[in-house]
Amino acid sequence: MTKEQVLEKLRFDVELRGLSKHTQEEYYSKCKIFQNHFNKPATELGEKDIREFLHFLTTEKKLASGSVNTYNSGLRFLYGVTLDTNLNNKQIPRHRRHRKFPNLLTQEEMQSLFNVCDNLRDKSILMTLYGAGLRLSEVSCLKVSDIDSKKMQLFIRNEKGSKDRYALLSQDNLEILRDYWKAYHPKECLFYSRINTGTHISPRSVQNIFHKYIAKTNITKSVTVHSVRYPNLYKIQTFLNKYLVLLDCE
Numbered sequence: 001m002t003k004e005q006v007l008e009k010l011r012f013d014v015e016l017r018g019l020s021k022h023t024q025e026e027y028y029s030k031c032k033i034f035q036n037h038f039n040k041p042a043t044e045l046g047e048k049d050i051r052e053f054l055h056f057l058t059t060e061k062k063l064a065s066g067s068v069n070t071y072n073s074g075l076r077f078l079y080g081v082t083l084d085t086n087l088n089n090k091q092i093p094r095h096r097r098h099r100k101f102p103n104l105l106t107q108e109e110m111q112s113l114f115n116v117c118d119n120l121r122d123k124s125i126l127m128t129l130y131g132a133g134l135r136l137s138e139v140s141c142l143k144v145s146d147i148d149s150k151k152m153q154l155f156i157r158n159e160k161g162s163k164d165r166y167a168l169l170s171q172d173n174l175e176i177l178r179d180y181w182k183a184y185h186p187k188e189c190l191f192y193s194r195i196n197t198g199t200h201i202s203p204r205s206v207q208n209i210f211h212k213y214i215a216k217t218n219i220t221k222s223v224t225v226h227s228v229r230y231p232n233l234y235k236i237q238t239f240l241n242k243y244l245v246l247l248d249c250e
Helices: 003-016 021-038 047-059 065-082 107-115 120-132 136-140 171-184 203-214 226-249
Strands: 153-159 163-168
Touching: 003 021, 003 065, 021 047, 021 065, 047 065, 107 120, 120 136, 120 163, 120 171, 120 203, 120 226, 136 203
Parallel strands: none
Antiparallel strands: 153 163
C-alpha cells in the first residue's frame, strides 16, 4: 500500500466508527505526519518506529504530553483497526498528564472584560462562553435554533465525546443575545465567520477575540478561554450539589 492508500483506508475506518469530526481529522493528520516523518507507508513501519517517533516528538519537538498522546491514539487506531496489527501497548505507553487548574477570573475581572468590548457580537460571544460555561468549539457552533428562551437553556450538540447536552441560559445572557439578533439577524449559525461567508466562526477566532479584549483590560493574570468557563461551571456544580442535598432531605 502507498501512503495515500493507507490514509484513505484510515479515513474510511474513522468514518465507519462514527468518531467525531475533530477526532477524525486529528487521527488523519497525525498518521500523515508519522508516515511523512519516515517517508514510508505505515505498512512498512512497525512498533519500533512508533516508539522512535513518539520519543522524537517528546525530546526533539518537545510537544506537551497531551499532544504526544494524540499521536499515540491515532497510531494505535491506525495499526489496531486499519492495518489490523497487534501492538504491544506496553511498548508504546501514553504520557501521564499533569493537569493544572487554570487561573480563574473573578466576577469583577469578567465585568471589566465585558466593559472593554466595543462590538456587540464579540461581547455576546464572551458572555455566552461565561454565562453557559461553554467550550470554544461549543460556542462557535451554536445555531439560532439552539436557544430556548422558554426553558432558559442552550442546546449543545455533538460536544466532547459526540454527546448532546443542555447548558443553562441566564437572563443577562438571553437579553444580550436578543440585542445581538436584532442587530445582526443571524439565520442559521448564531455567530458567523467574517472571512468565510455562510460558515460559523472558528474556535481560533473566538480565542483571538478573548485575547484581544484581555489586552485592553488591567488583567495581568496568565489566562486562557478556560478561565472564563470554569468559574461558572463551579457555580453550577455548587448549585446542583445543594439541590441534591435538598432532595435527600425530603
